Amino acid sequence: MSEQPLLSVRNLHTRYTSGKHVLRAVDGVSFEVARGETVGLVGESGCGKSTLGKTVLRLVPASEGEIRLDGADITRLGERALAPHRRRMQMIFQDPFGSLNPRQTIHTVLGTALKVHRLGDRAERRRCMEEIVARVGLPADSLDRYPHEFSGGQRQRIGIARALVLRPALIVCDEPVSALDVSIQAQILNLLVDLKRDLGLSYLFISHDLSVVRYFADRVLVMYLGRIVESASHATLWRDPRHPYTRALFAAVPSTDPTHRRGPPPIKGELAATEIVSGCRFSSRCPIATDRCRVEEPALRSVGEGHHAACHFA
Amino acid sequence: MSDRATPLLSIETLSVAFPGHVAVHEASFAIGAAETLALVGESGCGKSVTAFSVMRLLPPNARIVSGRILFDGRDILVASPAEMRAIRGKQMSLIQQEPMSSLNPVMSIGVQIAEVIRRHETVSRKAARARVVELLDLVSIPEPHRRFDDYPHNLSGGMRQRVMIAMAVACRPKLLIADEPTTALDVTTQAQVLDLLDGLRRQLGMAVLLITHDLGVVAQWADRVAVMYAGRIVEKSAVQPFFARPMHPYSRGLLGARVEVEDDQHYATGRLVEIPGSVGSAAGEAGCPFAPRCPLVRPDCRRAVPPLRRLDGERAVACPVTVAADLVTTVGQEVR
Numbered sequence: 001m002s003e004q005p006l007l008s009v010r011n012l013h014t015r016y017t018s019g020k021h022v023l024r025a026v027d028g029v030s031f032e033v034a035r036g037e038t039v040g041l042v043g044e045s046g047c048g049k050s051t052l053g054k055t056v057l058r059l060v061p062a063s064e065g066e067i068r069l070d071g072a073d074i075t076r077l078g079e080r081a082l083a084p085h086r087r088r089m090q091m092i093f094q095d096p097f098g099s100l101n102p103r104q105t106i107h108t109v110l111g112t113a114l115k116v117h118r119l120g121d122r123a124e125r126r127r128c129m130e131e132i133v134a135r136v137g138l139p140a141d142s143l144d145r146y147p148h149e150f151s152g153g154q155r156q157r158i159g160i161a162r163a164l165v166l167r168p169a170l171i172v173c174d175e176p177v178s179a180l181d182v183s184i185q186a187q188i189l190n191l192l193v194d195l196k197r198d199l200g201l202s203y204l205f206i207s208h209d210l211s212v213v214r215y216f217a218d219r220v221l222v223m224y225l226g227r228i229v230e231s232a233s234h235a236t237l238w239r240d241p242r243h244p245y246t247r248a249l250f251a252a253v254p255s256t257d258p259t260h261r262r263g264p265p266p267i268k269g270e271l272a273a274t275e276i277v278s279g280c281r282f283s284s285r286c287p288i289a290t291d292r293c294r295v296e297e298p299a300l301r302s303v304g305e306g307h308h309a310a311c312h313f314a
Numbered sequence: 315m316s317d318r319a320t321p322l323l324s325i326e327t328l329s330v331a332f333p334g335h336v337a338v339h340e341a342s343f344a345i346g347a348a349e350t351l352a353l354v355g356e357s358g359c360g361k362s363v364t365a366f367s368v369m370r371l372l373p374p375n376a377r378i379v380s381g382r383i384l385f386d387g388r389d390i391l392v393a394s395p396a397e398m399r400a401i402r403g404k405q406m407s408l409i410q411q412e413p414m415s416s417l418n419p420v421m422s423i424g425v426q427i428a429e430v431i432r433r434h435e436t437v438s439r440k441a442a443r444a445r446v447v448e449l450l451d452l453v454s455i456p457e458p459h460r461r462f463d464d465y466p467h468n469l470s471g472g473m474r475q476r477v478m479i480a481m482a483v484a485c486r487p488k489l490l491i492a493d494e495p496t497t498a499l500d501v502t503t504q505a506q507v508l509d510l511l512d513g514l515r516r517q518l519g520m521a522v523l524l525i526t527h528d529l530g531v532v533a534q535w536a537d538r539v540a541v542m543y544a545g546r547i548v549e550k551s552a553v554q555p556f557f558a559r560p561m562h563p564y565s566r567g568l569l570g571a572r573v574e575v576e577d578d579q580h581y582a583t584g585r586l587v588e589i590p591g592s593v594g595s596a597a598g599e600a601g602c603p604f605a606p607r608c609p610l611v612r613p614d615c616r617r618a619v620p621p622l623r624r625l626d627g628e629r630a631v632a633c634p635v636t637v638a639a640d641l642v643t644t645v646g647q648e649v650r
Contacts, residue, residue: 038581044500044501044502044503045471045500151592151593151594152357152592153592154592181356181357181527181593182356182527182529182568182571182572183356183567183568183571183588183589183592183607184592185571185573186571186573186586186587186588186589187588187589187590189573189581189586190585190586190588193581193585208500208501209501210501211572211573211574212573214573214579214580215573215579215580215581215586216581218582234580235580248502249501249502252501252502252504252505253501253530254504254505254528254530254531254533254534254535255530255533255534255574256529256530256532256533256557256569256572256574257533257557258533258534258553258554258557259554260533262505262534264509265502265505265506265509266502267502268506270470270471270472270473270500270502270503271500
């Protein structure tokens with residue numbers, strides 16, 4: 001790609017320490033998000049996907065590596081220097097109940113962001129907020145109401161409005177529909193698609209739900225214990241998953257066709273971040289692991305056009 | 315199997331009210347021995363309240379307005395608290411979504427499971443311990459001897475849910491109520507836990523009331539399904555015909571709105587089917603609770619709540635519009 005990517009992450013590490021214990025939540029991750037692209041990030045809980053999203057936004061400090069937004073290295077910028085970049089990247093959270101202050105009106109929720117970034121005067125800010133509220137499909141009188149007056153789906157629209165009010169280029173969506181009912185999920189996903197098209201947004205879309213990522217992403221990263229184990233365009237990944245973990249994830253999604261006989265669970269056990277691993281991180285659960293896998297860690301290598309996998313047998 | 319043989323559990327026109335709102339409206343369904351019935355619906359539709367009514371564990375401000383719950387031939391709703399304590403954990407048991415909050419954090423898992431056994435049966439501490447180790451083995455927890463003394467925080471989410479299942483089946487109940495048992499778990503763990511439950515159902519001949527919002531789980535692990543919307547059962551069916559031809563507009567909407575992992579749907583080529591509005595849309599209105607969101611709504615839908623009408627076999631649907639349309643197509647085919 002000749003054009004400079006919107007977001008470029010190189011060899012990123014995020015470590016949490018408590019006492020002598022070090023947890024490598026993100027352990028050497030590199031990827032890019034192009035302008036107007038949606039990159040899906042899937043993996044089980046505890047794999048480091050949320051930490052990766054927060055590190056990219058500088059909400060959690062990176063221990064090592066480099067984050068570039070529009071070519072500018074923001075990894076170690078101080079708060080003041082970071083502020084203009086912060087406007088360009090925002091986040092939508094999973095829990096629309098927990099991420100809104102119950103004592104603030106929607107006007108305050110949205111207005112705070114504009115004030116912090118010193119955008120417009122009072123009247124301009126109000127107009128900007130009214131525009132956003134209408135854009136995300138909330139009733140016109142929403143600004144003077146409190147979060148408890150809204151349903152779950154509407155609260156997620158407020159979360160989206162808050163992310164959009166600063167007119168960002170990149171939005172990190174952390175499980176934006178997981179807390180919503182099925183009938184509401186489709187409404188929110190359709191809204192995110194419209195906003196992307198109309199406002200030229202790029203998304204880093206974090207989800208544990210493969211079906212949602214399949215629908216929503218242009219390119220997908222599969223994460224396991226702090227590392228990317230496979231990356232490919234959505235079509236390639238679904239047609240030809242190479243990593244045994246990706247295959248297991250697909251096989252585990254229950255089909256709504258009751259005549260489709262499910263096989264035995266493809267992998268046993270659960271992801272355990274505390275395990276000390278030598279060799280491939282997935283080897284303890286992998287159905288095709290050999291002695292080599294337990295000693296030698298596979299590198300993420302090209303297995304096709306735009307398709308990478310970290311498996312000796314991919 | 316069907317409603318007509320004497321079922322293990324039979325809920326008849328159950329209505330449950332909280333101050334200011336009715337959570338369950340005249341719900342009726344039955345579960346046969348060793349059968350899995352899935353109760354499907356969105357948050358707040360009354361599925362958990364129905365389950366808690368069966369366990370008689372409703373919060374103090376809830377009131378059972380009408381109906382009967384027959385379990386193994388007796389009406390649970392008139393049982394005394396002492397009788398209920400003897401039934402709960404012994405003849406019917408409950409597992410919930412979040413195993414961490416259902417387990418006592420300062421008691422080893424072995425002692426917690428043993429407590430259930432010793433509550434209902436006269437067994438020595440030593441014998442109870444042996445039973446617990448067997449149970450841990452039954453739910454596929456590795457090294458059960460060593461795990462006996464572990465505390466909940468030592469275990470992963472999937473392992474904790476296995477402990478909850480071990481506790482629930484400790485006294486070989488006839489009915490297990492599983493309220494969103496895998497919602498807090500990863501998809502790879504979900505399959506393991508549901509396969510375990512299904513194996514135990516067969517092995518112990520236990521009926522399962524599976525409460526879930528996930529239609530994939532219903533298709534793969536249930537025998538029959540009851541769909542709930544705004545406190546009412548709107549469709550009942552055996553699983554295969556339901557997925558082949560969902561009839562209530564809400565059931566159709568749910569299946570349509572779901573993104574399927576097998577499908578080739580992608581945002582670049584097509585939008586998802588939405589169900590407009592939210593459950594609250596019908597608040598304070600008469601008639602069918604789904605009417606404000608329904609694509610097939612007719613003026614008379616807003617006049618009275620459509621009753622659940624039994625069609626062929628085990629199918630029952632609370633929508634005169636789809637039922638009529640369906641009959642018309644059948645007739646039309648006959649004419650041709």
